[in-house]
Amino acid sequence: MISGERFSVIYRLVGKEKEAYRKARDICLEQTVEFPEELIPDGMIKDEIVGRIENFLPVSNNVYEVTISYANELTANEFTQLINVVFGNISIKPGYRVERLELPHSMLSQFQGPRYGRAGLREYLGVKDRPLLFTALKPLGLNPEQFADMAYKCALGGIDIIKDDHGLTDQVFAPFNERVYRCVEAVEKANRETGLRCIYVPNITAPMDKLLARAKTAKAMGAKGLVVSPAIVGLDAMRFLANNDEIALPIFSHPAFQGSYVLAKNNGISHFALFGQITRLAGADAIIYPNYGGRFSFNREECEAIVMGTSVAMEHIKSIFPSPGGGISLDRIEKLLEVYGREVIFLVGGGLFKQGNDLIESCRFINQLVNKY
Amino acid sequence: MISGERFSVIYRLVGKEKEAYRKARDICLEQTVEFPEELIPDGMIKDEIVGRIENFLPVSNNVYEVTISYANELTANEFTQLINVVFGNISIKPGYRVERLELPHSMLSQFQGPRYGRAGLREYLGVKDRPLLFTALKPLGLNPEQFADMAYKCALGGIDIIKDDHGLTDQVFAPFNERVYRCVEAVEKANRETGLRCIYVPNITAPMDKLLARAKTAKAMGAKGLVVSPAIVGLDAMRFLANNDEIALPIFSHPAFQGSYVLAKNNGISHFALFGQITRLAGADAIIYPNYGGRFSFNREECEAIVMGTSVAMEHIKSIFPSPGGGISLDRIEKLLEVYGREVIFLVGGGLFKQGNDLIESCRFINQLVNKY
Structure with missing residues (x-):
């Protein structure tokens, strides 16, 4: 049911390293399961549905960039739901900013983009x-x-x-x-x-x-x-x-x-x-x-x-x-x-x-x- | 063509008094004619179309609240265009915040609002x-x-x-x-x-x-x-x-x-x-x-x-x-x-x-x- 294909979003997080990493973990949950981490059942949901930290790097003093990947299936091939996964609930929290998207062929192929x-x-x-x-x-x-x-x-x-x-x-x-x-x-x-x-x-x-x-x-x-x-x-x-x-x-x-x-x-x-x-x-x-x-x-x-x-x-x-x-x-x-x-x-x-x-x-x-x- | 009916938006502006007042004037133009003030022709456009400062009050240190009224006709009875007049271009400028709307009967009557x-x-x-x-x-x-x-x-x-x-x-x-x-x-x-x-x-x-x-x-x-x-x-x-x-x-x-x-x-x-x-x-x-x-x-x-x-x-x-x-x-x-x-x-x-x-x-x-x- 889950293809294993994933897309990524790079977020800019503000805070000391520990705080920024906590925010990165928070994105993984907030943008997907919105559920207490300790209650997530083992298996597909924990392994595939929850966002995954692929990279976490300091870019300047108290600023970090984190790459989080999501299962393609989360978006259901819908542009509206892609926007929601990228920045739905996280838009309501201070100190999280979307820097860029990294969309693989499997995701881009769902969109036509500009006609001209x-x-x-x-x-x-x-x-x-x-x-x-x-x-x-x-x-x-x-x-x-x-x-x-x-x-x-x-x-x-x-x-x-x-x-x-x-x-x-x-x-x-x-x-x-x-x-x-x-x-x-x-x-x-x-x-x-x-x-x-x-x-x-x-x-x-x-x-x-x-x-x-x-x-x-x-x-x-x-x-x-x-x-x-x-x-x-x-x-x-x-x-x-x-x-x-x-x-x-x-x-x-x-x-x-x-x-x-x-x-x-x-x-x-x-x-x-x-x-x-x-x-x-x-x-x-x-x-x-x-x-x-x-x-x-x-x-x-x-x-x-x-x-x-x-x-x-x-x-x-x-x-x-x-x-x-x-x-x-x-x-x-x-x-x-x-x-x-x-x-x-x-x-x-x-x-x-x-x-x-x-x-x-x-x-x-x-x-x-x-x-x- | 213009009824004289107007609705108002209260904005919160940040800056010293002169700067805040300049912002208030700016809203009047930016949200309506988007045109250099000195080139606006006399008559209906200057008198009715351009937003009007109805009130300008300090609320705290370097913070002002301004009431700006707009001709009802600007919105063309469209909710989308109401949103645009309230906060379209101004959304792109720092230091301007919509505090509240003051909509008269003539404007409210165009909307059904919640069914329940x-x-x-x-x-x-x-x-x-x-x-x-x-x-x-x-x-x-x-x-x-x-x-x-x-x-x-x-x-x-x-x-x-x-x-x-x-x-x-x-x-x-x-x-x-x-x-x-x-x-x-x-x-x-x-x-x-x-x-x-x-x-x-x-x-x-x-x-x-x-x-x-x-x-x-x-x-x-x-x-x-x-x-x-x-x-x-x-x-x-x-x-x-x-x-x-x-x-x-x-x-x-x-x-x-x-x-x-x-x-x-x-x-x-x-x-x-x-x-x-x-x-x-x-x-x-x-x-x-x-x-x-x-x-x-x-x-x-x-x-x-x-x-x-x-x-x-x-x-x-x-x-x-x-x-x-x-x-x-x-x-x-x-x-x-x-x-x-x-x-x-x-x-x-x-x-x-x-x-x-x-x-x-x-x-x-x-x-x-x-x-x-």
Whole structure:
């Protein structure tokens, strides 16, 4: 009944050696049997079901990294239960942090991962090797006509991907159907003029009873990708959409409501694991995150960890695009090109508007910057 | 287009007065327009869409509480978008914490909340006014027959609610259908013998494509309630299930993967708001959380805040049961009765087994304790 195949999670534990080791033992129980150790019956449960400490190493003063392996069968081939085994109950205890996952072929083969990934998205957009450009329609409160006008100008100016601001859902001032219809139309018009393949990607983060319908409507109206905030609809809802062959659109993951997992140094999940590995398993083709030096607090090291997580080898699970945003001003792009290289999607929202009154010109300016690179 | 109706969120901000006030202003923009303040056009967007500081008060040294109001229309009557407005992007910034929601009638009326609530669940279970008793089938690795035997004994011993351990989904060693079938049968058999109305509640936390099917299967097989981990399937998925009239079963919310929101004192969401107010809006009839003094780190004050959140006035949104668990040993029950009173569901898992070899006797022991009270 138990194959012997196991997957591993590396946790970072805080405490003196004895305390950290106690925490490691605690994970083995808490994430599996949730049962007093002394009462666990001998045999399969003790030998196979309880997590197993494979490695326990100091990484700095009072910080340890422990590798714990779990029987594949614990996850029942379910992404939801994989998340639960990795960090369900342990999320409620201070001083435990998920650093990275180590998933063998037998586990990875249960997931499809991103449909497009980096190479697929480049082909889809017809952009060979320069950094990609991404913007957001904002501010909330404009009407569909105004958003469509903005989308038209950004597409004319050479932006590759134009998304809804993540707070745009189905508000009275910009109803979903009308907004999607108009923005698709505007971007297609611009594409006919430029010969480019800019895409408009609506936000479909929505109540469960409307989520799939919105994705289908968007697809039917000609939208070429989807924005999803997985912490709001559930990571698995994103996976479900990404794996849906009828929809088959690129997925852009937005970090709204997800920050609490990464902000505390000693709790939660690492940037590498959450925005990289887990987001890939959940099927996103690009992960939006707040860049260092903008409005948010991630530092450069954390952003680089995300980039690593988006491309670390995971067999058939494709590499995805890091998409730094959150207050990127255009004058930082050249510096950021040096840091991120070409395999990046720069998300520039407010920065485009700060650049000057002519939105098309601002887009052309940034387009030239990345084209030179 | 904008009604003028607004709802409010109280945030706790850390910093000196000037810094805290800057954070308050930042919330007003970040949670709505996400746009440079100086570029926001005059008129409706500036006047109505941008969040509004209604109150700003010091609560202790370098800690402030700010009340920010938002136009109802921002949420588009969607629970997902309400969550996003309350704590979407701000979740990614350190030093911002949601303390509580203040929702007017116009906002509350958009939500059904719990179907049963405290009074409804008491009626459903036929237990008038004593504290309720809850246990979990564990450890993972047992087979359906063993779980059913355990359920039978617990039901005979006077436990009111018997749930799957939250890690039980559809593993090969205890497949969902067989487990639910056998456990329902076992509890019904015990009920025929005792004349009581014990219920078995399976865990239906599952991938999106299986979630509803599992709930329906459980209902069809005679399960009388459902366990859901909302951080894993999405808070709104729980609301969806709770509001489904075809299912119409009590919902027990499990905190797996949810801990990161509450662990950091200065970030995230308060225990009161997350486990109380938000969980009620999401339709749970009881909220499971780790009790103080057990295996987890919540302190008594935090647990009392949860209790307050489960019953604070929210118009037609019913009060729900706090369900402390996570390492409650039977010798603490008497003390906990003094703290929690009668309006509580004690979740006792491993503690029952630690009590002695005779599970029925252990259940009777705790049943007598709460019946005396």
